[in-house]
Amino acid sequence: AQSVSQHNHHVILSEAASLELGCNYSYGGTVNLFWYVQYPGQHLQLLLKYFSGDPLVKGIKGFEAEFIKSKFSFNLRKPSVQWSDTAEYFCAVNAGNTPLVFGKGTRLSVIA
């Protein structure tokens, strides 16, 4: 069975700082990888996804993630965060036709 670890429970950044949120998964086979975001008071929504091909994936709102197979990692990055990026971020994985397995989430607080 797959599992997902998100290293940081709560990250606090100043506006314009760079962001990197860690995500590691455990599964030996081919996986699909996702980052979902939940803004305050809103539903979970897809930020970006990786199925195959270029391991550097670009998503909405300037976010990107890099799949490093040898490290079983799919870290989320953004060069310069904004106050509106304050949200909870969830990494998720599935393999083939299995349901998504989510990490525990990382809460990002961006301060002015």
Next chain:
Amino acid sequence: ETGVTQSPTHLIKTRGQQVTLRCSSQSGHNTVSWYQQALGQGPQFIFQYYREEENGRGNFPPRFSGLQFPNYSSELNVNALELDDSALYLCASSFTVANTGELFFGEGSRLTVL
């Protein structure tokens, strides 16, 4: 807005009671998944419905059951409520059962069991 609507948004029950949560999927989506999100945790898969049949189940006891209707809307039923059932219950719809597509989530039903 995702087009996935859930009701009720909040409810309070006592131990031993039963609860029914409802979900209307996004137009054109034939697959509905239910997730439980406990406080401080990520969503955990309960089960999925496709064409009115259960199509996969997570590690939840049989007192968690569901239905999908011909219009693809869905219900989650929980019997004999326990305190640990307190959580946000999320419904997600997708246009493919293959689990390789994007999930569209509703805003959830927050259940408190006293």
